[in-house]
Amino acid sequence: MDPNNYNVMGIDLGTTNSCVAVWKNGQIAIVPNDCGKRITPSVVSFLRDGVLVGNAASKKMTVNHKNTVFNCKRLLGHKITDEVIKSDLSLLPYVVVADDDNNIKIQIETSEGETKYYSPEEISAMILRYLRSQAEAFVGHVINDVVITVPAYFTEAQRKATSTAARLVGLNVLQLLDEPTAAAIAYHFEQKSRTQHILVYDLGGGTFDASVLQVSDSTIRVLTHDGDNHLGGEDFDRMLMNYLFFQYEKQKGEDVMNDRVWRARMHAVAESCKLELSVASSSLVEFDNSDFTYSVSRFLFENLNKELFNRTISIVERTLKKAQLSKEQIDNVILVGGSTRIPRIQRLLGERFDNSKICKGINADEAVATGAAIYAAYLSSQQIKQYPSSVLLSLGIELHGGIIEKMIPRGSPIPSYSVLEFTTPTDYQNKILFHIVMGERSLLRNNIVLDTILLEDLPLCRAHEMTIKVKMTVNSNYHLITEVDIPEKVHKVSDIFLGNSVDSAEIPRLIREAEEKAFEDRELVARHTEMSILDCLVEEGHALLNSRNPRMTTDWIQQMNDMLVEIREWMKVNEDADISECQERQQLIRRKLLPVVSR
Known part of the structure; x- marks a missing residue:
């Protein structure tokens, strides 16, 4: 196998945007799409003469709102009755229905007046097919093997749905890789430095993950992770959409929130406004064929989303607590996902971590796909070994x-x-x-x-x-x-x-x-079980002596402590002691110590 050109790709299948990377000429390359863009909108639009995916599809979100599907990743692995997606469904401009088993189906009206239904997996498969075609055109040959990234907090149902989408277009999924791990691989590939603790702050279009990893020259180890599968840029858009709907009704005296055309229009301007506010202090919202306008300041946008922004920080703090690390022990913070460009997010992180620790050397939109491609190349270099079909040793x-x-x-x-x-x-x-x-x-x-x-x-x-x-x-x-x-x-x-x-x-x-040695092991287990009971009694005895019960005199405490220390020393040199010897010492503790403090 040519080490300069592995026949694999890494795909970051995102809620809002997706990205694909390959290994070409000895290095990782982000694949530009047919519009020359390095990231591709995760949008599919059904037209009279075919299906559009990506940038071309995103331009149809308002003029073809009923048949243009976006945010599909949020629907993967869910039933229509799931509470977590109900707020999303209420604002979608396209129609979502359920089959007899409450599986989600997206309703599309064809030019012939017929109605077709697509599952979220089928829509995701169309995005994957498009990304694959762009990658194959870029490298000049067929690619079948892929590493696809998923949020660390994706459920088993969501992971299975992602794999199903890949299989629908004939892709062989080498592995579903957690997005924070992929970002850490990309970081490690560039740094290759001393052992570090890194925090990956991954705020994308639909999900948020916080992960703490230990990175060294030879290993990347996930210490812990936390997150929210329903917290991201789309939620920030929705807060702004709801505010603009309110302002529209206030100005025009008309409630258009349930109008699917207006939902599509509001979604488009809210997303555009959010992006502009990352570089400007205000953004003017306006619509074609409407005299409604509204100036949104960065302060207003940040205030609308204050609770959501703070929720990400709470998750970060919870993650550090789970990892049993202080913020001072974090060497670098890696920002992943387009939403990390929001100035307020960067300020919140800067307030908690030294600004020098915020890693600016990795592209937030491309890091995950880059790490996925690196890992895919690694798996390929291992010749994709045929691992055993069953566990060889317990x-x-x-x-x-x-x-x-x-x-x-x-x-x-x-x-x-x-x-x-x-x-x-x-x-x-x-x-x-x-x-x-x-x-x-x-x-x-x-x-x-x-x-x-x-x-x-x-x-x-x-x-x-x-x-x-x-x-x-x-x-x-x-x-x-x-x-x-x-x-x-x-x-x-x-x-x-x-x-x-x-x-x-x-x-x-x-x-x-x-x-x-099965018989010998059974006897040893019985002995060690009694030794374990004795160990617990010694621990309990020390705890009781430290409780300073008024019934216990200083001399008696010293006497009992000496007894426990003596038993502990005996245990160290008699690991395989007979059951009777262990039970004898158990009874000694129960007889001499426990009755006194339990009176």
């Missing part, structure tokens, strides 16, 4: 006391996922270290440790009051993705490529060894 986590909880058993089909919920076993536990493991044995020490996730500074609470959720997924690209979540508090992610985790020649030996 995958799981260590919970407590070195005991492994298998989450995805050996032989599970790929892709597979599993979810585990548990509670903290001891009082006032402020940190937890998770070991992510591969193997068939029951104890941590006899398996392959793939990664660790450390949760620190946890809120202090009693045993079993705090729930922790672990989701483990093996995707079609043979990556193991482990997410550890304490709702509204901490969210951490580990992403590991399994292809390099173990020598395939070793797998039969590891399986055989696990079978031969």
Whole structure:
């Protein structure tokens, strides 16, 4: 394979605009469309003599409003009954209906007087077909393989709908890549510097993502992400549209909000006004064949959207909290998406991060497609290996006391996922270290440790009051993705490529060894379970001694503390102690310490 020309492309399929990049002559190139533009409006217009996509289609949004479709990405993966899209549907100039299963259908009137219905996937497929044709014309050959980006907070249904759209036009999706990760890849490709923590602030036309990633010379690791699938430039447009509708009614005495022609006209001027206000202090709104005009100041636009702008900052702060990082620990902030050009957004970020950390060297419109193309080339350079169709060795986590909880058993089909919920076993536990493991044995020490996730500074609470959720997924690209979540508090992610985790020649030996030692492992698990109970009792004992119960004298506290320290030291050198020895020490704590403080 020619390392200078990989036969792949990266596509940023956006709500408002899309972008496609390829690897050509040893470097990434953004593909210009047939109008010479590097980004393409995500718009499809059905005409009497054919279908237009992109810039040409966007010019038909007012004159052909019933048959011109935009903002389709917001409809992907939704039912028409979903609350989250109802406000969008109320302002669309084209007609959206439902089939018998409440699936969304877009109604198009043909020149023959017939009515046709298209799913959001079919509309998205038309945009993908157009982008593919532009890329193929640019490189001079057919391209079948693609990496398509999606918002980090896209649901499984939305991701599936995106893949379906690609398949409809014969594209082979190498991977759906989260947009913030793609932006980080583009940044890393240019920088290649020391290990850094970066924040990706991705504010596009329809969605907002905030992600914290750790970037080093050889790896890009997603630490955590947060976002809102219904927060972006289109929402800013809608706030301005509603205001202009109000002003129109105030001036003209006529409510035109339910008029689809006026919806299309208002949408067009609101978007144009928003763009102008990024470089000018005011913008004059006016319409053909109407004497209605209104001057919109940047202050007014920012005030209308103040709550939405502040919501993005709240999500950023929540993301940093989940990553357990302060804003001072962020080395660079990468701005992605056209909406990041709004001056108020840049000021809000500048108030929270040093302005020198705001990365200005990456094109906000092109970064995601660039990263997708780089990753597509990487996958292509790996010869798109035929990964196993099932999990070769069991995958799981260590919970407590070195005991492994298998989450995805050996032989599970790929892709597979599993979810585990548990509670903290001891009082006032402020940190937890998770070991992510591969193997068939029951104890941590006899398996392959793939990664660790450390949760620190946890809120202090009693045993079993705090729930922790672990989701483990093996995707079609043979990556193991482990997410550890304490709702509204901490969210951490580990992403590991399994292809390099173990020598395939070793797998039969590891399986055989696990079978031969199954009885021994069962006995060891029983011992370690008792040791784990003893460990919890020691922790609980220390917590009780620190509570300074008035019934406890200083001498007695010292005596009990010495006992607990002695037991802890014994545990360190007797990891595989007999069950009876563990139970004997459990009873010692229960008999001497617990009854006194519980009176």
